[in-house]
Amino acid sequence: MTTKSIRRTLRSIAPFIGLALAVLPAAWPYFGGGFPRTNDALPHLYRSLALSRLVRQGVLWPRWSPDLVHGYGYPVFNFSPALSHYLIVLFHLAGPSLTTAYRAAMTTILALTACSTYLLGRDLFGAVGGWVAALAYVYSPYVLYDALVRGSLQESLALALVPLLFFSLRRATRYGGRWIAASALSCAAIPLSHPPISIQVSIPTGIFLLWLGCSMGWHRLWRPLAGLALGGLLMAFFWIPAFTEVQYVQTEIAVSRGYHYPNNFMPLKALIAWPRLPADPALVNPPVVRSLPLLALAIAAIMLPWRRRSLRSTQHRIRVGLCLCVLLICTMLILPLSRPLWDHLSLLQLSLYPWRFLGLTSLAGALVLAGISSGPKRLPTLPLLLIIAALLIGAIPWLYPPREAVPESPTLAHVTAFEQPPLFIGTTTLGEFLPIWVEQLPDTTELRQQLISDPSTDRLIAAEGVIVQQSTGSPLDAAYVLHAERPATLTYRQFYFPGWRVELDGEAIPIRPSQPEGLLSIDVPAGEHHLHIRFGLTPPRLLGWALTGLGLLGLISLLIFGPRWAAPEPGPSLATFSETTSRMPLSQLALLTGAILVIWLLFSRIDTPLRATTLTPEGLRGVPNSLALDFAGELRLLGYEQTQHPISADDDVHLTLYWRALRPIGVHYDVVVHIVDRDGLKWDTQQPGRPSDWRWAPGTDSWTPERYVMDPYVLQLLDGAPPGEYAFRVSLVRRDTKQTIDTHHIIGHLLVAQPARDERPLEVGMTPVGLSTGDMLEALGSRIDRRQAAPGEPVRATILWQAQSAGSDSSLTRNPSLTLNLVTQGGTPILTTTSAIAPHYPVADWRPGDRLRTETLLRLPAHTPPGEHVWRAQIDQAHPITLPHTLAVRELDRQWDPPALAIQLDAQLPPVATLLGANVEPSSCQIQASQPVTVTLAWRAEAEVEISYRVFVHLVGPDGDIVAQRDGEPANWTRPTTGWLPGEVVLDERVLDVPANASDGSYTLICGLYEPDTGQRLKTQEGLGTIQIIEITIQ
Template sequence: MGGSLLLGWLLHPWPDTPDGLFHLHRIRALSDALRWWVLYPRWFPDFAFGYGYPVLNFYAPASYYPPALLHLLGVPLIPAARVSLALMYGLSLGLVYSLLRRTVHQEAALLGTALFAFWPYRFYDLFVRGALPEFWAFLWLPLLLYLTHPKGAHGGKRASLLTALAWSALILTHNLTAFMMGLVTWLFVLDRVHRWKDVGVPLLLAGGLSAFYILPVWGELKFVGLGTSSPAGYSRHLIPWTHVFTWTVPFSYPQAASPTIPLPGYVSLLFLGTFLLFLRRRPVRHLLPFAGVTLLLLWLQTDLSAPVWEVGAPLLGLLQFPWRWQAPLGILVAWWGSELWEAWGKWPSSSRGGVLLLLVILGYFAVGRLHPPAAEYTSQDLTPEQMWAFDAQHGQVGASWTGEFLPRWVKEQRWAIGREPAEPNPIPPDPAPEVRPLRVGYTRLLLHTQGETRTRLTFHRFYYPAWDVQVDGRAMPTEPVTNLGLLSVSLPPGEHTLLLQWRGTRFQQVGGFLSAVSWLLLLGLLMRSTPSPRERRGLWGLTFLVLGILAWRLFLPHGRWIPVHPVEGRAPGVRLVGWARPPSAARVHVRLFWLGEQAPIPRLSAFLHLEDREGRLMAQKDGPVGTPYTPPARWFAGFWVPEDRTLPLPEGGRGPYRLWAGVYSPDDPAHPFFRVEVGRSDDE
């Protein structure tokens, strides 16, 4: 509880960090997906200026769910993130203390917990970088090291199954930390061949449990920027040995763009304490794995290890930053410190005061100079429009710094995606069909189309192999068009029903099947190896949860449908063909559906007006047709563009309210080309 309160206090106000804003937008997007009854959205439709982005197809999703669920229940976005991080931090401290108590006395366990709680890299992750998922990953490290350490779990089927669960949780929280921790645990059992299976079997089963995530990451890496980036970025962050430690008190946190973060100098005291213990001819063999692995991880952060990084670049290069090894170092140092304190002998009861003093010193060392700047945004500011504006300002896309999830079919420079094209946009020559929208889902759409000749529909979303288009129940070939790599389908003459949906690639489908089988196998084996009635009741609860998720994925793989109301609003080069009211936290949220009729379209503005029962204008939102980041030169015949607009319900107005949408020329706003009703609100 104390740890949770401390972190909650430190997170107020919310720190301004390079990555924190991106993770908040992912939490918001996941919460939106859950409103559509989509449990695992691999694709966020409103990312990348509304073209969509396969974020959770590649980025581990688990850390986003607790704050997203809180936000879904009505907690504002930033407090939801703050509460979940604080609770996780406190839980990690309780977990490491309870596990250390199984191997050492109370004072030593308190010291180890303090070392883990105030490990500077944890605070660097959260308050300097804003790496929320990597901060979450620390929750699982104590359990994994305990289950691997010879003084911890003692093998057996049940221990292996629990270890597999912990590995799966870490993989789904932060896969790079899981990769590093996997190497660390193997190093711990290298000298004990009989224990290799204690690491290998759980890792294999964890791979099955998380196959729905791992397999697409491995198989589809070539589809996005991650698979084309250079793995040699680590070379800029290797440092000389003289820069490994810092003795600055309190700890001086470097900027996020600095080449590295030094280690606290007290780590060297653990080496000294172990050596002095050896000179006193006290048993140190159980401390040597900690010393050896720590020394190796320190070395991997220095320029002396450059040859190893070069040889292992295909794997090690994925880490990007050698200082990431400080994540597993955090739990190694904590456990080593507690074992070293224990090894120096039976301490008198007065040693508790010494431990508490060390706890205060470590706390001051870690947070005494921790003063991150406060974020200038609030929870209400975290909208798709704010995300797009931030991306446009910084020349980025998809709430990421390097476009790592940008599909490879996008040929436009990422900084130019939301702007007018610098060169003529290659567009499909086919005309647009007549379109009547029927229903819409989170990542699916049902349309009625008609054309006397062959026509073409191009959707305002990036092409990706997981997209599936069916016309009258038959799968149709799709292709990327324009330099934006947009999803496009050619339609035969006549009337048709078109279904667009995220079907999933073969990797996603096979991974999902392997995970379902692995979870059922794990639960069955746990039931057989758990004699305690109380624990079996808990397992039954977990079993019903897993079965419920599997049933949901089987019968509601795409979430819910909502109806689309067709309308007819025509302006030069573009038509408004329908509107819908998507599930949303906003009081007034309307999705408009536009269809391009020529290339390019003239400069046009669209409006959404809210009027009360007397016809008085109570709220409005005007802006370019589509979005400000789909400029007129990007439009062409058959371009299908959804656009979300939200309005607040005003105070003092009298419902029911009526919503009106229309289009006008910016040069003549008083004479719109059309004005159509797009819904009502019965709020009084």
């Protein structure tokens, strides 16, 4: 090879080498320890493991993975193609670990994304345009979101192949021959990577073909169409079985859980959103941002006045206009206004997510920028450098995602631990490919353990009276010799699905799914037999392979007999640019590549407004409301953000909490948030929502002190919540015991300035009621939160009002008062309460249509008589009316004599109660770790009280740490202290679950009473906040 040819070769490959280096910042989050914390990276890693095991067994394109769903099998590869996973397997077969192979595959995909976009951009706008397009596409928000937030390996590969499809279609139109074969391969590779992208790309492909026909001649259009048709044949082995056999899996699960197009349109506001700044890898769940290529479009808009001469060429303007047209159409298909179009295009609906079009808008935006920045005259190096630097700097917030631990050499043990039946199975989120015959998942515990210890474990379960010996095979192709004393039914622990075949003594026999697990059931007669079980072809699969074979013949023919790659026919020129703009100097390539790497390294080491470390030992920097509230020594609330106020009662209320674990917890806590008034009464609806950009975070059991978590909520005030001042109440509930941990904290300040005014139906459970104050106020409805209660229990009464006239027109000088009475059927009063309606919203400010709500929380006195009682309401001095609600008060079975008590205490907690004593099981007070302890406390009431005190029982270790606990109202929440009568004895049984890792030694069982609102414990006469019951020995 001559020096001249070496230089020519180097000049040809230099742009691609530069681009491979330029994408390193985008791929780098996959290197080092672990992976970026994504939605799908781990499922794809484990799916690659399943594929690798099958490939090593000689199954080159599997339909069924026998190792998934804890060894019961799953047809994931029949419906989710494995081309991207093959890339990982190929790297893995070369020697690296599977996780290293995944990193190499993702890096290759990003490099392919840049290189294929460069080819298309160079074809349309010259070498400089190709470079700009490549980097604008790779560093676009959606491509980075796909790679580093979703971790969608399949879609990332498909998006990398889309530019290659357009490039090869254009070349096929111009040159024909082998370029038709190239377009066929590109067309087939996209759906074999990610079918939804192949559906969505058909729209810009149609626009592109129309442009090719107009610009190069309609008589040439058969060439790209032939390539697309040949591509359809090449992938027939996948799409024919996938479309015909989808009826046999439970895909409706995805639709029922919101994984469908109607729930995934995006408003324009979300499309122009920017990620949370600064990016901080310590934040476990930064908000999800899926946006348009805003920076590329902004740069193009800024450059347009300066580069307008580059658009003087009609051909150049048409190409830029073509890209802009694709961008606008794809953007429109993401917006809710395109819903009618989606409703009528059933094929488009199969792509599930309208926001997936962001991948195509990102490519179109990159090409628009390429068109603006290119032209007959080469763009100077400095402006080009500024464009490239701006694209990379704009991508910085996406390049530093949170990380998660990943096994370097995953095994089936990791896969089985990762799967969480019934939904998170088979490396899919919802189990949507579970066969329809599986109505109930079997107990997978036994097979799961067998699979961990022996990946080749036998799947056949012999019936009684049948002796089975496996002779050869794997779960997909197993042979047995068996002896049956009598006819029997064998169960093969794989789910029934088309393709399973069973032969008995060389002859096919019928099989059926078991009920309700859907496992293979095989009937065998008595005697000695040879049984062969295998998974094979079905008619659709056979037809698909036959058509793919025809496509391969056509492909090979084109490659052998077609014209050479560079043999153009006479026709319109491909080039718009002079020779000087079709190549980039090596020095310029080196400068641009080096600048990208230097900028990335600087941002990686220096805190900036785009990337910074915000979690410090002192707290969280940058949070609007910084706090340091500890919850039971487990979690710390670092701060919060809230809705700007004042607000209307109709407005959504946004609250974001920032949490950090104080130590590794190992326990799952749920955060409970409510809007409360000055009296602590709750004023929000039952279940808070999450904002649309919320990103799921793992449970607190896996939190570590060096990370922090965003916990955002969208709360709604109750219909008719009156204007006034509110706050937020935050508490923790332990998920396994449902116990509130420690006490709650009140944070924030929310001012509601305007009430709700629009007309709306009454909320569920509210009954219309006729109660008014003349022309001023009318009761729309009322509700009592319970129809049965016991003495001491709380009852919440609600009345919804609407103002009929302006308060300024009324003679009232103060807000009306509401009096609620609970009376017996004979009219004897039981309890009475009076409160003002909307006390913090002066009557003079009332407007017609104002909806105002009164919420009254009552506790039935301990002496409330049993029976059916009625509610009466009265406004000021008006005549009282009977509300359409009754309250049935049940009679309590009170106990006045204490039982026999093994432990006598007589510990007083004045003025509420005396702890007479306790019984403990086991009575020996000697237990083993993980053995429960049952404690029965005997309380004697000393007075009627208005506070419902909580009982706590703690098992405390020698170091003072709580090892086990049970908190709550007495007698499993059935006997609040507000219902105790003086002299009454209340028995309170509690079971403490001692953890399995509790160390041997002596532990102390203590108890007491505390006020739930403040956490303040009642003191004994000795001034102690706890009562020591007995010592417990763990041995």
